[in-house]
Amino acid sequence: MNKVKLARLEQGMTQMDLAKAVGVTRQTIGLIEKGQYNPTLQLCTAIARALQKTLNDLFWEDDLQ
Numbered sequence: 001m002n003k004v005k006l007a008r009l010e011q012g013m014t015q016m017d018l019a020k021a022v023g024v025t026r027q028t029i030g031l032i033e034k035g036q037y038n039p040t041l042q043l044c045t046a047i048a049r050a051l052q053k054t055l056n057d058l059f060w061e062d063d064l065q
Contacts, residue, residue: 015033
């Protein structure tokens with residue numbers, strides 16, 4: 001499962017809740033969760049803050065070998 005989606009569910013938020021918190025559409029959150037949208041650093045930071053996570057928690061790739 002996508003790290004953003006997992007963190008969002010842990011916070012009990014819907015895609016719409018997160019979208020409102022960071023100022024984007026629900027569709028944008030859905031695309032980010034599917035890996036079909038590459039958010040700006042500013043949006044990544046806003047999402048991390050809204051979900052009480054760090055950028056590393058949400059957006060850093062696991063060890064690539």
